Amino acid sequence: MINFGSGNTVIKSKLISRRMFVLTAAKTIVFCGIFGRLVSLQINEATKYKTLSDKNRFREWKLAPQRGIIRDYFDKEIASNEKVYQLHITPENSPNLETLFFRLKTILNLSDRRIFYLKRKIAKQKPWEPIIVSDNLTWSEFSRINLFLHELPGVEPIVSVARQYPDQSTAHLVGYVSQVSQKDLQKKQYLKDMSVGIAVGKTGLENKLDKDIIGKVGFQRYEVNAFGKRIKQIQIDPGESGKNYRTTLDLEVQKYTSEVLEDKAASVCVMDIYNGDIITMASSPSYDPNSFVHGIDKKYWNELISNEKKPLNNKAIAGLYPPGSTIKIIVALSALENGIWNPKKYLNCSGVTELYGEKFHCWKKKGHGPMNMRSAIQRSCDVYFYEVARLLGVDRLSETAKKFGLGKKVLDGFIEERAGVVPSTAWKRKFIGKNWYLGETLHSGIGQGYFQSTPLQLCLMTAQIANGGFEIKPRVLTNEKKNNLREYIKYKNENPNEPLPVDMLVSNFDLKPLFRNQENINFVKDAMFAATNEAGGTSFRSRYNDQKFMFAGKTGSSQIKRFTELQRELEIKQKDIDYKDRDHALFVAFAPYSDPKYAISVVVEHGGTGSGSAAPIAKKVIKKVLERDQLRENVKNLTGEEI
């Protein structure tokens, strides 16, 4: 090759150095860029990336808490937990979900819809979070899964616990749990951080107590590697199982009542008149609350909603009925309290009375003859009460009715409970937008027309009369607010000669009297006694002669459809008309008469007459309740309860 002189080499060196200078400058810029990037990642955004790194490292598995147990007054379980066999899938442990579902379909009989739903759910959640394929496997399904387990990667058979309701009679009061819905998530904030698959209370007590009975969700936090393998446990919080509750119910009475009601569309409420303890609150026909726990079967659901007796409806608090003649005790009380009527005053009932040309009939076509207030209650004379109501006026009646518990909700936190209606002139103007007619006052005087009440309200009304006219707060749970009424009674028994003035009741015993003059209450109680225990009384046929069980009650029947003049002429009997058009039968009572302890209300839908179908039911239930009264007292003494 050619050998160049040194001059050329110098030129070359200069050229190389010049170009190198450009490259060095470029290098400096690039390294500055890398430096800047390091500053931005490791200093400016360090916190963000630290969080992301922890998100990588830690995984949490939630532990579902056990739901609290609901017991009756005698500690018998009415909502408990049972062992169930479940099937979970952890999607990331399964190499192929398609094949897995295909295999499961043959083993478990999964429907295509269910599989579609599960796949959609898997797509939404983290791959390591288990998904519940089936929450209640039969033993044979469970053992089949275990047999094939080695060929089903990702599948975990799990023994867990789920809600169980041992008896159907409490279905309405206790309610049921079921899977969380979108609506539940919106309404119940505490469900936000609960694990998937947890059951939530939908109705009754389960719904009312949900927040505390559901428990506290626990979690396990693990450090995991990139392949999802757990490396070490970082933290564990076992959570807390839900609070247990003891109710005031007597499961024995509840069951018995359900049996007595058979499959009538009816309801029975029994209440302790001193502390408001609800001994029984049955609604018939019932349904199986267990069927909701694992997702209700479509066929059973259709059966329930198409049944005209409405088994899902809790008739005791959600059923609205005109109170019928049972309101007469309030009408009488109101008239006496307002001093517009002398109870000894006689009126002649000829079976019909007239007002501005409109005829108002008594239920007895022939009429009752001369009646005073006591006998008018005893025989439930409508004509007598038309006159009392006319003089009393609807507004004074409505005031007394409201005072005794009608027209407003009785319990707290039962979403299904309804308030009913106590009509007044103001009410009509507000809700119907029309003026009140005097004729409507007459209808209201016998509990018809706009009047609407729930059986529990009627029971409360009766209880507050039976206890001497003091306000009580009905309750379903034993640990709710206490009432001093029994202490007052005890005090009075010990010091019979020192009648406590009413205003001292309020300060010493925190009691609210609902009367102006307790004599009026006693008068009504006596009239109710006559209705059951004296010949001619409407519920005379259902009386007990034994002092121990002797009760006092008032019948009622509320019209569904107005009787036509023709039907009246033909003396059509209730049992001869369509089931749907028959009157509702009502009965309220308290027992025992000599020393009242319990109040009861019975409503039989389309039962005809109160004396014919409601009073006999009350008779049976009263006996059962009073037989178990001593047992209840024993528990009270055992647990040292004050009331």
Place this chain on the structure above:
Amino acid sequence: MFQPRSIQSSMTLRDKIVSMDYVLVLSILLLGIISMFAMYSTDGGKFDYHTKSHILRFGVFFLMFLVISLFQIRFWYQTSTLLYLSFFVLLLGVKYFGLTSSGSQRWLNFYFMNLQPSELMKIGLILFLAKYYHRISTQDVNRIKFLFLPVVALVAPVLLVVAQPDLGTSILIALGGITVSWLAGVRVKFFAYASILFISLTPIAIAFLKPYQKARILTFLNPDRDPLGAGYQIIQSKIAIGSGGIFGKGFLNGSQSYLDYLPEKHTDFIFTLFSEEFGFVGSLFILILYSIIIFRLISIGDVTRSSFGKLYCYSFATAFFIYVAVNMGMVLGLLPIVGAPLPIMSYGGSSMLAIMLGLGIAMSCKIYKDTPVN
């Protein structure tokens, strides 16, 4: 040629050792030691396979670097064509006898190690072109006749490496070659023509790209495109570096690498691991060490009198810089993931061999800075 040839060739071993660049030697040694600790950490805090192997390689190749430094620069000048050709033959050998691993054929099996000739070609091409431009005059550089050979010498190995397929290494080889040409004085317009040609050929090239390579480029443009697939590496690497913060999570405490979120942590992502454990301070230290090495290499180029030495040192310094910048840019999410190891730090024998060879020749330039090559 200011000093008689006889004086140069009669340097004693002691003279040679004294005239070495000790800042460079110490920086390399320090980096090597740091890399051993990093490798120890990738093995999960155990003295395991990767650590042992890395220490052995670093030891052997560092000694090799010292021995190579003592060779006459004339020796490297004379053998450069031969080296280039033998590396080329090895590359051809890969095509026919190479080992295939994770979809690409890059390695030749020698009994003591699996050699990746494409790594050696990085140095081979620089040597070859440095010699070529040393021999032709400045006036001839931009003649078409004289451009022909460099283009062929560059394109042939690059095509072989692309076909393996190994996009990352082929780009690095090409950049090394381009650097030499640029420094030798090839006019800007030729680079412009070449880039126009390259860009116009790109659509055709894309058609030949493997699906995973296409995915990588798309992923670089938008890492969130496929967070669990191709974007995973970039995202996890950024998380690891960012979560290191200023002082890092501490030695052996890098959760990202420990729990296997970090891919390729021994090789391409070794800087990520180090950065996670030692934070911004550690990263900056590494960056400074590399800057010192590059700066010393450029200084050697400055003091070397022969054009061959200058071209070689400058080009090698630039290539070394590119390797570092590409790797860091990649793990910091500034460049697409192309598969480029970090010099000295990354696990991998061939890369270490090539880098030590390159550094050794540069050191030889330092020792024989005044010796003419021909």
